[in-house]
Amino acid sequence: MRWIKFTAEGRTAYGILEGDRIAEVAGDPFAGYETTSRRHDLAAVKIEVPLIPRTFYAAGLNYVEHVIEGAKKRGETPNIPTKADIGYRAVNALIAHGENVVIPADAGEKIHYEGEIVAVIGKKAKNLSEAEALSCVMGWTIGNDVSERTWQKNDRTFWRGKNTDTFKPMGPWIDTDFDMEAATTNVRLNGEIRTSFATGHMLFSTAHFISVMTRYLTLWPGDVIWLGTDGVSPDLKHGDVVDVEITGLGNLRNTFVREGL
Amino acid sequence: MRWIKFTAEGRTAYGILEGDRIAEVAGDPFAGYETTSRRHDLAAVKIEVPLIPRTFYAAGLNYVEHVIEGAKKRGETPNIPTKADIGYRAVNALIAHGENVVIPADAGEKIHYEGEIVAVIGKKAKNLSEAEALSCVMGWTIGNDVSERTWQKNDRTFWRGKNTDTFKPMGPWIDTDFDMEAATTNVRLNGEIRTSFATGHMLFSTAHFISVMTRYLTLWPGDVIWLGTDGVSPDLKHGDVVDVEITGLGNLRNTFVREGL
Numbered sequence: 001m002r003w004i005k006f007t008a009e010g011r012t013a014y015g016i017l018e019g020d021r022i023a024e025v026a027g028d029p030f031a032g033y034e035t036t037s038r039r040h041d042l043a044a045v046k047i048e049v050p051l052i053p054r055t056f057y058a059a060g061l062n063y064v065e066h067v068i069e070g071a072k073k074r075g076e077t078p079n080i081p082t083k084a085d086i087g088y089r090a091v092n093a094l095i096a097h098g099e100n101v102v103i104p105a106d107a108g109e110k111i112h113y114e115g116e117i118v119a120v121i122g123k124k125a126k127n128l129s130e131a132e133a134l135s136c137v138m139g140w141t142i143g144n145d146v147s148e149r150t151w152q153k154n155d156r157t158f159w160r161g162k163n164t165d166t167f168k169p170m171g172p173w174i175d176t177d178f179d180m181e182a183a184t185t186n187v188r189l190n191g192e193i194r195t196s197f198a199t200g201h202m203l204f205s206t207a208h209f210i211s212v213m214t215r216y217l218t219l220w221p222g223d224v225i226w227l228g229t230d231g232v233s234p235d236l237k238h239g240d241v242v243d244v245e246i247t248g249l250g251n252l253r254n255t256f257v258r259e260g261l
Numbered sequence: 262m263r264w265i266k267f268t269a270e271g272r273t274a275y276g277i278l279e280g281d282r283i284a285e286v287a288g289d290p291f292a293g294y295e296t297t298s299r300r301h302d303l304a305a306v307k308i309e310v311p312l313i314p315r316t317f318y319a320a321g322l323n324y325v326e327h328v329i330e331g332a333k334k335r336g337e338t339p340n341i342p343t344k345a346d347i348g349y350r351a352v353n354a355l356i357a358h359g360e361n362v363v364i365p366a367d368a369g370e371k372i373h374y375e376g377e378i379v380a381v382i383g384k385k386a387k388n389l390s391e392a393e394a395l396s397c398v399m400g401w402t403i404g405n406d407v408s409e410r411t412w413q414k415n416d417r418t419f420w421r422g423k424n425t426d427t428f429k430p431m432g433p434w435i436d437t438d439f440d441m442e443a444a445t446t447n448v449r450l451n452g453e454i455r456t457s458f459a460t461g462h463m464l465f466s467t468a469h470f471i472s473v474m475t476r477y478l479t480l481w482p483g484d485v486i487w488l489g490t491d492g493v494s495p496d497l498k499h500g501d502v503v504d505v506e507i508t509g510l511g512n513l514r515n516t517f518v519r520e521g522l
């Protein structure tokens with residue numbers, strides 16, 4: 001089942017996607033819903049960010065090649081994480097499928113994409129074993145962890161480098177039946193595949209992260225966990241279109257524009 | 262005016278505090294409210310966390326003595342921030358005035374308090390000058406940025422060291438008329454003042470933070486900015502009671518208990 005949040009006829013609502021039609025619901029997938037008789041064409045609605053997370057978790061470094069290539073680019077020794085220490089991103093930066101990533105006028109040239117699989121939490125969870133960890137996941141979506149590498153390197157935190165407004169595209173929908181093991185993440189720049197990796201080949205699995213995290217913290221319905229990326233991005237320029245496709249799940253498309261151009 | 266969130270007679274609501282009485286409202290201070298005829302004794306209600314932030318910002322290092330003494334304790338050279346780079350904390354960790362901070366059984370001995378003034382954002386804001394920055398602040402509350410220093414030092418992120426469940430007491434209420442310049446932050450351990458500093462003597466003022474932040478990000482109603490602490494904390498033990506008083510604003514009291522004792 002695919003959950004989509006959308007605006008149509010001046011109203012923002014959740015719906016269930018059936019092919020290219022949306023069955024609008026009253027309520028939401030977290031607190032409960034009822035189906036309505038309203039139907040919409042997917043092509044005719046404005047797709048919204050699928051949810052505003054309660055807490056926005058992000059694994060950061062969770063695929064080997066990304067760690068090695070990133071370190072090489074910075075002239076550093078790769079520091080492959082030995083523990084599943086989760087990080088954070090900020091809600092202000094979220095935008096929907098189809099919206100523009102706006103690069104501030106004073107940003108550097110190293111603007112990079114990071115295509116990521118995102119776990120959406122549906123149930124309150126604490127102290128889950130790795131075997132039962134995925135029981136709190138209600139579905140999966142796609143994220144693009146856009147980064148300005150100069151700020152990321154030189155600021156004391158990731159506040160601008162990772163969390164500038166519009167730097168966190170997420171969507172287009174939440175899929176409750178996604179099969180991670182069969183999936184490939186393909187990132188296209190202006191239509192051409194530039195990064196491709198097996199979505200499930202992580203350093204630490206989603207189940208491992210959830211099990212470790214819930215020893216110390218409670219996961220809540222509406223939390224999201226972005227699970228990291230592999231490979232490296234070219235420097236993105238004004239007008240570039242980036243598609244993050246995860247096979248069997250969907251495609252998240254955003255255009256990058258530079259402020260003031 | 263003081264806004265308080267509370268539970269009484271099985272209902273959680275916002276109210277306006279008048280002396281030791283609460284005038285219950287329908288709605289909230291962010292989206293709008295109407296006063297009701299219901300009144301409660303402050304002493305008879307359960308005080309709740311004053312709000313669940315949309316984004317939970319934290320200045321981290323923002324008072325000179327805290328930076329210097331912290332570095333000394335770790336045997337490092339003090340690294341006083343030269344820029345107002347904001348950080349983040351996590352919503353899962355919030356607890357209310359009067360609730361227990363629960364130290365995990367496997368935590369180390371270096372459990373520390375950090376008494377902080379907290380700005381509560383009431384209006385959407387982008388690109389505010391320093392002169393107009395405080396116009397988006399609807400009020401002020403108190404936070405205790407509880408920290409486990411061994412995890413804080415050794416983990417790749419602050420996920421356990423700062424954001425373990427219960428590590429972020431906030432409250433007891435939001436004061437819309439607070440005068441920062443006249444205020445002192447007093448932190449008491451079991452009734453005795455152990456840390457005391459001028460609340461407003463920050464490295465970077467609230468207005469400066471907001472002005473810098475809103476060059477890159479949008480502040481939203483319900484965001485909070487924790488503004489850092491001064492001084493150092495003794496190691497806290499099972500049964501310790503910590504009061505963070507900010508004069509003219511209120512007192513945030515929490516008891517520390519160690520899991521499994």
